[in-house]
Amino acid sequence: MCEIRKNAMQKKQFQQNMKDKVRVFEDGGIRLLKRGQKGVVHAIFSRFGLVLVLLLLQAFALFSLLQWFGELLPHYFGGTLLVTAAMMVYLLNQDMDNSVRITWLVVTALMPVLGVPLFWYTKSDVGHNALKRRLLDLEGQTRAQLPQNEQTVELLQEQAPEAMPLARYLRGKGGGFPVYADTVATYFNGGEAMFDEMLRQLETAKKYIFLEYFIVDEGLMWGRILEVLARKAAQGVDVRVMYDGTCEFSTLPRDYPSRLEALGIQCKVFSPVTPFVSTHYNYRDHRKILVIDGQVGFTGGVNLADEYINHIEKYGRWKDSALMLEGEGVRSMTALFLQMWSIQRQPEFEQFLSDPIPAAANAKGFVVPYGDCPLDGERVGEMVYMDMLNRARKYVHIITPYLILDGELETALRFAAERGVDVHLILPGKPDKWFVYALAKTHYKALISSGVKISEWQPGFTHAKIVIADGVEAVAGTINLDYRSLYHHFENAVWMRSTDCIANMEADFQDTLTRCRRVEQTKESIWQGKKLLHLAGILLKFIAPLV
Numbered sequence: 001m002c003e004i005r006k007n008a009m010q011k012k013q014f015q016q017n018m019k020d021k022v023r024v025f026e027d028g029g030i031r032l033l034k035r036g037q038k039g040v041v042h043a044i045f046s047r048f049g050l051v052l053v054l055l056l057l058q059a060f061a062l063f064s065l066l067q068w069f070g071e072l073l074p075h076y077f078g079g080t081l082l083v084t085a086a087m088m089v090y091l092l093n094q095d096m097d098n099s100v101r102i103t104w105l106v107v108t109a110l111m112p113v114l115g116v117p118l119f120w121y122t123k124s125d126v127g128h129n130a131l132k133r134r135l136l137d138l139e140g141q142t143r144a145q146l147p148q149n150e151q152t153v154e155l156l157q158e159q160a161p162e163a164m165p166l167a168r169y170l171r172g173k174g175g176g177f178p179v180y181a182d183t184v185a186t187y188f189n190g191g192e193a194m195f196d197e198m199l200r201q202l203e204t205a206k207k208y209i210f211l212e213y214f215i216v217d218e219g220l221m222w223g224r225i226l227e228v229l230a231r232k233a234a235q236g237v238d239v240r241v242m243y244d245g246t247c248e249f250s251t252l253p254r255d256y257p258s259r260l261e262a263l264g265i266q267c268k269v270f271s272p273v274t275p276f277v278s279t280h281y282n283y284r285d286h287r288k289i290l291v292i293d294g295q296v297g298f299t300g301g302v303n304l305a306d307e308y309i310n311h312i313e314k315y316g317r318w319k320d321s322a323l324m325l326e327g328e329g330v331r332s333m334t335a336l337f338l339q340m341w342s343i344q345r346q347p348e349f350e351q352f353l354s355d356p357i358p359a360a361a362n363a364k365g366f367v368v369p370y371g372d373c374p375l376d377g378e379r380v381g382e383m384v385y386m387d388m389l390n391r392a393r394k395y396v397h398i399i400t401p402y403l404i405l406d407g408e409l410e411t412a413l414r415f416a417a418e419r420g421v422d423v424h425l426i427l428p429g430k431p432d433k434w435f436v437y438a439l440a441k442t443h444y445k446a447l448i449s450s451g452v453k454i455s456e457w458q459p460g461f462t463h464a465k466i467v468i469a470d471g472v473e474a475v476a477g478t479i480n481l482d483y484r485s486l487y488h489h490f491e492n493a494v495w496m497r498s499t500d501c502i503a504n505m506e507a508d509f510q511d512t513l514t515r516c517r518r519v520e521q522t523k524e525s526i527w528q529g530k531k532l533l534h535l536a537g538i539l540l541k542f543i544a545p546l547v
Contacts, residue, residue, distance in 0.1 A: 019529065022230075028498070029223025030094045032254075070480040075188055084112045087119070092374060097367050097406040100545045102107075107543075121198065128283065131343065132375040137375070138347060143176035145353040146335055152181040156366050156497070162365075162496050163473065166387045170368050171496065174380045177370040182359040185494065186319070187368055187476065187501040189508040191308040194298065194322035195221060200325075201296050208238035208336045208352070212290040213476075214284070216243045217251040217305035225304060226263075226433030233264035241265055242341060243374055246271040251305070270490075286489035288478050289337050295357055297325045297333040297369070299357045299477055301362045301401075308463070316460025317490045319512065321399065321475040323494055323501070327360030329405035332369040338490055339371070347495065365498035372491040377467040381479040381487045384495055385467060386412045394471045395422035397509045399464040403427055403440035404482035404544050408442065424453040426463045426512055436482070438537035439544050441526055448521040455516035462512070465493075474502045485544050 022030040061305065087108050089099055103175045108115040150173060156179055159165050188194035200207065209232060216222055235241040241260060248254055248269070257267035258261045270285040290298040300322030306312045308320055325333065334352055340350065372380040389412040391397055396416060403425070405413070417423040425447075431437035444454055477493020479485045497504060521523050527534045540547065 003284075011182040018196075021159060024227075025130045025220075025223060027224060028227060029220055029225075030227045031218050031223050032256070033218050035389045035512075046305050046471075079113050081527045083116060084108060085184050085466050087112070087116050097408065097545070099406045102532065103543055103545045119411055124284075134343055135339065135373055135375055138342055139170060139175060139373070141347055141349055142335045142339060142353075145349045146176060146178050146332060148178040149181070152179055152366070155537065160366070160472075160497055162391055166384065166495070167366075169366060169387075170380070171301045173378055175370055175373070176347070176379070177332050177368050179366050179368045180327070180329040180332075181366050182363045183325055183327035183367045183498045184360040184363050184500045185329075185365075185496055186231065186326075187504045188300070188324070189321065189504075189511075191302040191318065191322065192219075192357075193298065194302055194324070195309050197324060198290065198298055199224060201292050201298075202232070203295075205292050206233050206242070206299065208291075210240050210289070210334065210341075211241045211288040211339060212248075212285065212287050212337050213304050213306075213307050214244045214286045215251065215301075215303035216241075216247055219306035221306050221309050221311065222225060222304045229265055239265045240267070240337075240341065242270060242337070243284070244270050246284060259391055267437040272339060273383060278348045282488045284484075284489050286478050286485065287336070287340075287371070287492045289492060291330060291334045291337055294330055294334050294352060294355055295326065297330040299323055299325075299333065299369075299494060301465050301478060314461070315428070315432050318460060319399075319457060319462040319464055321464035321466050321476055321505075321508070325369065325494065326547075327363055328357050329367045329369050329546060331357060333492070336369070336371045354502040358515070364500055365502075367499060368495045370493060370495065372489075372493075373486050374490065379486055380492065381429070381491050382406075382409055384475060385409065385479075385481070388467060388469045388473060388475070389413060389421075389423070392416055392421045394470045396422070396470075397422075397424050397426075397454075397468045397506065397547065398481070399426045399462055399466050400481045401428055401432070401461065401463045401465070401511060402436050402480045402484075403443055403486075404436065404483040404547060405443055406483065406486070406545070409481065409486070410446070411430055413447060413452055414450035417447075422449070422453070424509075424513075426455050426457055426462060426509070426516060429458040429517060430460045433459055434533065435536060435540055436547065438547060439540055441533070442537040442541050442544075444519055444526045445521060452520040455513060456519060457512060457516050464512075465519065466509070468502060468506050468509060471502060471506060473497050474499075474505050476505065483547065485547075513515070 010500060022032055024030050064537070075412050088105060089171040091104055091108070094101065100303055104115070104119055108119065153167070156167060159278060170177045171179070219378070229239050257269060273285065288299050301320045302308045302322045307314045307318050331353060335349065338347060338349055338352060370380060387411060427440060448454060465477060465479055474496045475493050477491065480489045480491050485491055
């Protein structure tokens with residue numbers, strides 16, 4: 001009791017001392033931005049506005065150049081046909097998903113002057129070769145710091161031999177991630193519950209706090225977290241924050257890292273916005289990782305913004321999911337953070353990954369926290385989902401915000417249903433992006449015809465990303481069922497086998513299902529009379545891999 005009173009007094013004193021640096025709110029949180037430093041108007045007249053203008057000018061210049069070249073085509077018609085034919089032969093012989101192949105074939109055939117240069121520009125990945133080499137080097141260094149406990153492997157082989165191939169893949173080509181048996185996993189069925197526990201755990205930090213998030217936005221949620229981070233930094237805790245560069249487009253000013261550093265918090269921005277046309281905009285850090293002293297870790301769909309805890313409403317009620325790990329398995333989450341943090345600095349793997357981690361009490365089952373890097377040629381997130389679908393015998397239950405499938409994943413979903421597995425997907429009833437919603441619906445008819453069940457959550461937007469198979473296996477993390485997540489984003493998740501929280505995940509799925517509309521195979525049920533949405537889905541279908 002005395003300790004609680006002491007902490008409360010320290011918190012009050014800290015907030016009083018910080019009033020000359022930040023705005024302290026009645027909710028206990030702090031804000032670094034003043035009124036008027038957010039929003040569309042501010043964005044237009046900020047550095048973002050300048051970057052946007054420069055990008056548009058570059059795009060116009062490139063278009064004008066291609067248009068000028070196109071006017072010369074009648075003189076070189078035969079050469080154009082030859083180049084187009086050669087390009088088609090090349091595409092047909094490439095190792096790529098058929099949906100991606102078809103998209104490039106269509107673009108090349110319809111717009112050869114634009115399509116051929118665009119394909120080679122994206123394929124060459126200008127500006128990312130150095131990043132790719134660096135990340136692969138860091139991944140190799142990480143493997144040595146994440147040893148596999150062979151007794152755990154033997155235990156998994158004994159209790160769940162059918163899951164061993166997936167564990168071997170994640171340890172091998174999947175990124176070098178071990179399987180752990182001494183880790184407790186706790187599932188949260190929404191951002192609100194996770195937020196409360198996150199604040200409690202942050203207060204326990206003694207050595208370091210690492211945060212890596214796709215979206216950070218000032219408000220109640222980030223304000224209360226930031227107050228704890230600043231207070232802990234003042235106490236000598238090593239606090240590091242990393243967020244994706246797209247925040248500069250929407251939520252935070254470019255100088256926000258320096259504002260955090262003034263509070264003693266180290267900050268990095270992944271792939272900041274630059275005024276140059278580049279493929280680097282394709283690769284975003286979509287991960288959500290919080291690590292506390294290497295012993296507690298959070299991940300899931302929840303970003304650090306108020307809509308994720310339903311403090312504000314954007315698309316109706318917000319449905320999300322999150323996971324907390326306690327124990328040895330957090331080591332892999334620490335490694336994932338350090339990989340991204342060390343891209344432009346000396347890695348610190350040994351310093352943070354060599355400390356012993358106490359085994360969590362009442363640990364049951366197995367976990368593999370893993371990451372997915374879009375630059376290493378391995379679609380780890382998709383491989384895990386497909387393996388679960390292919391091995392399922394009773395059911396596979398999925399909640400996802402998006403559904404833009406490649407041919408392989410769509411086939412896996414349909415084949416599982418055709419084998420008699422109860423495959424059931426829950427998607428949003430109120431989308432955040434109309435064009436993504438339209439593309440999702442283009443998959444409905446084929447999936448339902450194979451026996452896949454699809455339901456739409458009526459209260460609002462489902463941002464959860466969970467997969468449960470047969471009540472014994474599950475995945476929770478950041479990986480959506482779309483091209484962005486499966487091909488272009490840095491992602492992370494946790495694969496689980498026989499952990500206690502899997503039953504809670506299935507209970508959450510069933511509870512969510514009670515507020516859903518079941519979609520039937522008819523056009524009326526799928527599109528609900530929205531003809532423009534239907535037309536948009538048809539027109540966007542052939543460029544789905546690019547969305």
